Amino acid sequence: MTLFDYKSEEAIGTVYSVDTGTVIVTVSDVEHLRSLQVNRLVVLRSSKAGQHLIGLINKITRKALAESIDEDSGEDVPEDITVVENIIRVVLIGTLLDMVGTTPNVFRRTLETVPEIDANCFVLEGERLTKFMQSISKSLQEGKQPLSLGTYTIDEDAEAWIDGNKFFQRHAVVVGSTGSGKSWSVARILEQVAELPNANAILFDIHGEYAPMRSDGIQHLRVAGPGDLDGSKNLDDGIVFLPYWLLTYEEMLALLLDRSDQNAPNQAMVFSREVTSAKRSKLEEEGKAEVLANFTVDSPVPYSLDTIMDRLIYLNEERVEGAKKGTTKAGDFNSKLSRFIQRLDAKRKDRRLTFLFGDPEHCMNYEWMPTLCTRLLGSTGQQDKGGVKIIDFSEVPSDILPLIIGLVARVVFSVQQWTLKENRHPIALVCDEAHLYIPARTEASAVNEAAVNNFERIAKEGRKYGVGLVVVSQRPAEVSRTVLSQCNNYVAMRLTNAEDQAVVRRLLPDSLGGFSDLLPILDIGEALVVGDCSMLPSRIRIEEPKTKPASATIEFWDEWSKDKASEGIADAVEYMRRQSKS
Ligand SMILES: Nc1ncnc2c1ncn2[C@@H]1O[C@H](COP(=O)(O)OP(=O)(O)OP(=O)(O)O)[C@@H](O)[C@H]1O
Ligand SMILES: [Mg+2]
Structure with missing residues (x-):
């Protein structure tokens, strides 16, 4: 019944010293030490009956202690005198309670107790690991439609759920080098959001990448481009003017x-x-x-x-x-x-x-703004058009992009603030390519300043009004520090640049120092997920979204190897002149 029915002889070592959140375990057998890996889970017997502490291996060392060798004596020292110490450092991350009320195996992220000196340490692997991961998943899944990212790297049989409330409540960041899988992860999350009967989110799509995502819960809007100058199209056609x-x-x-x-x-x-x-x-x-x-x-x-x-x-x-x-x-x-x-x-x-x-007639009407805002802030249940709104900004000139996205964010936030509390419906703003319009203060220009102010305000006060931010960027070092530091959930994908790694490392809890060393070696589509939304700091293989963003990495060599080259250069030149692909 209880998950951790370890027998004493299964122990790999015993607790040598205990700090607030870190434990040093001495491992008796070097064979055991060899089988261990950094970032794997271990179980420690707690001082309270019916509880086990779960920890993450942070460091493994094998040290020869030289002091026992008498160097001055000049005599040959027999080898067996050299004392070898096998040590692992473990960061405690939570407690598994055998029973809470009538529920068995409940995982909590709190540490009410610490292990005693000499307490036994066990490895969490095999069937126990699977069961443990499943019990975590279950607790997140209970009673609601869960948000699933994929599977855990340490146990591919266990589905990795995250807490959808906490993910959006306290803001999230998705970071990773270009091509690491951020946009796909966003698509994976949003397609699940779109399935909820009262979903409400806005995605700022800078490159028009998310156009292929089609479902009942999703509606596509596009900021008007030069081709819409005649003003014949309006919100009903999915064309947004922002007068x-x-x-x-x-x-x-x-x-x-x-x-x-x-x-x-x-x-x-x-x-x-x-x-x-x-x-x-x-x-x-x-x-x-x-x-x-x-x-x-x-x-x-x-x-x-x-x-x-x-x-x-x-x-x-x-x-x-x-x-x-x-x-x-x-x-x-x-x-x-x-x-x-x-x-x-x-x-x-x-x-x-x-x-x-362009001020077409309809936008100059006093009554037009509520129509726009209903479109932007309406949930699936409030309009039959879908509560996940993907706004295509690809025709907005890059120099004023921050100003315009900032404007949309500000309007959404203000309307949300002025909505009576009982009528307020939570909304998430998903900011792909955030470094382009929520830049760090260092490159402040008047246009950037205005945008950053809006987003920093939302980052600081959004929680109270039910506005959640999801900041997605390949250059976290270039994104406003204030905004990043307000985020409590991190989905960190493969990140190779040292400057960006340093930013992410500073955001993660100190105790997880070793965890962020994984950043450069993650696979494409793999992420470290840390924060309120995830029970354990976990390495997750994110599952592919059902409809994939059009952000495919182009296969240079294969393309070059084809007999026929694609055409359309002349068209491109014309589009450039027209400033529109339509
Ligand atoms: N979960 C995944 N599983 C398998 N392959 C993936 C996954 N995520 C991404 N990929 C691959 O990586 C490519 C790039 O992914 P994506 O567009 O999400 O990158 P990105 O991090 O958003 O990059 P950029 O910062 O340039 O926008 C995809 O076209 C796909 O081939
Ligand atoms: Mg992307």
Whole structure:
């Protein structure tokens, strides 16, 4: 019945010393030592009956102790005097209780007791290991549809479940070098999310990789590109416009203001004044008295850029009455706004920014924003379109990508914050290629700053409002430290770069120091999973998703060996000119 019915003679060694979470075990027989491996599990008898401590082997050493050899005596020392010490260092990771109430074999991640000196140490392997892993899986699976990643590397018969609540609640990171299997892991997780009747998640798809993922629970949206300029397509066709009026004042300035211009403060001031007044007119027109009383320049209220432009041009050319009657002099802002007007005009004409400045009729409607937000925040149960929303940002120019994704994240978070508590439905934001738009502070530009602020805010406060982040990146060293340090779950795939390894190592609990040495030697599709969501720090072979992201690694040699080369270079050039593949 109990899992750990070890007999004393099965012991491989005994406890030599105990620290808070680490135990040194001396192994009597060198044969035993040979059979051990770092990162394998061992069982230690606890000081409490009915409990066993589970530990992870962290280090194996065989040491010859030289001091027993009398070097000065000059005599030949018989070999058998050399004392050899076989030692393993074990990090304790949890307790297995034989029985809790009526449930047998319950694993807990707490350490209420420590082993006593001379307590027996056993290896956890074979059938016992399988049973142990299964009992862990079972406890995670109970009563709910479980989230499965794949199987454990140490025991391929045991399915590796993780706790879906904890994974999204306290944010997660998925890291690994390029081609290590991050996008596939994300697909594996999201396809299970999509099966839930009330799923709610947004995936930022930077390369349009996730287009093949199709199921009832998934809907595909695409940020409008130059091809959508005519405005004939809208949300119902899966095309998302993110009109300029959704941007905050700071975000708008990040886009339009050249801070090195000596007139920058004047430009910012005039712009703020004009936007506020344009928003006021709109609110008056709509008869929104309550909003009028409290709105700010940042409030998401539609306004017409044409009006703003006209005003700016007027002020830039304005002449006012001079000191002497009948004369005129330059107005306060005369010629000071030229650069700003130029930049605004250039941005508005930039076809790549269609989604921002294309302002088709429907987006200028006051009632349009709730439609957008319902689409973004709605769960499967609230809209018949699927609660996992994959948003394709592949046509958004990379220089303003941080600003635009940050905008979506901010809108989602704010609406979630303003949703009454009883109506709040949790939502996860899955950020693939996060280093592109949640960059570390070192490369701060105005555009990056705005995006990072939004994500750092979500990382810090999201838990309270039911907004979970899943940060996916091949360069953790280039991702905002604040965001990473708020994540409590780590899915670390093969990682070869030393700088990135160091970042991951710092994130993992200290006691698992040795565990992260596995990072460079993991196989493709294999991950170290550590954190709240996983009972044990485990090495998991992630199973392939049902529909695979279109991110295949290209087989250079094979392709080069084919008789026929693929065509389409001329088309590509045209797409590049058009800034659209459609
Ligand atoms: N779980 C898996 N099992 C088997 N093969 C896998 C698995 N995951 C990934 N692969 C292989 O690795 C390739 C690259 O995977 P993926 O696109 O997920 O990498 P990535 O980590 O997202 O890379 P990048 O950082 O460049 O986006 C896949 O096309 C597939 O062939
Ligand atoms: Mg990827």
